[in-house]
Amino acid sequence: MKEGERFCPVYAAIELLQEKWTLHIIRALLEAPRGFNELARAIGGCNSATLAQRLARLSELGVIEKKVTSHMPPRTCYSLTEAGRALEEVMRAIEAWGRRYLRVPG
């Protein structure tokens, strides 16, 4: 919450997007729906405990959707909801900025 205790959706959006791995998850899911481990690999090796927590939170907020297609062996599919897909504009802005202003360090 913060910012004088009244709810600010922009502050809340920033709080959400700045959680570690969240933007990477969005980026990967914008590309294609994925399973749990597949997603972990796609975003560059997030550990499963953190990933599970992020996915739970994003699901709870209605940004992503989880479909279980098999129980044992486990098989799940995570995809973006409409709200999630709307983050494509944020991603595009970040991509454009990164390509324009970030260079290989050293």
Next chain:
Amino acid sequence: MKEGERFCPVYAAIELLQEKWTLHIIRALLEAPRGFNELARAIGGCNSATLAQRLARLSELGVIEKKVTSHMPPRTCYSLTEAGRALEEVMRAIEAWGRRYLRVPG
């Protein structure tokens, strides 16, 4: 780095923006240049140790600029560089998304 060890500017941009407080800092500085404590208050009470570290990193990457106008009593002014100002588009996208999709919880 990650993503097969070759440098990906988009991955790097995400890594930068997902550091805690970074987006809040950008947002506050897009509004106006500010001093250290003023900035801490504006973004909702980030502690000084973390803030100092974030500002150092952003400065190093050329996103913000630090000007010392007085040594004792100390007085500094942080502002965005061109690269920093270019993040306005990212902020605008985040703002639009937050207002459209985030509601007061409960």
Next chain:
DNA sequence: TATTGTTGATTTGAAAAGTCAAGCACTTTA
């Protein structure tokens, strides 16, 4: 047939990151 490798998680203890409170040396305000 037996081993190995998948799948989506959860649990562990240890490492890393972030927070908190105090303090610095000095000016301005009350």
Next chain:
DNA sequence: TAAAGTGCTTGACTTTTCAAATCAACAATA
């Protein structure tokens, strides 16, 4: 004269993230 403000730094403490082990069931390999 005292209190409050400036921009940080330091060391102790708490929270978050981490890698590794583990699970049951099946597929593919040896």
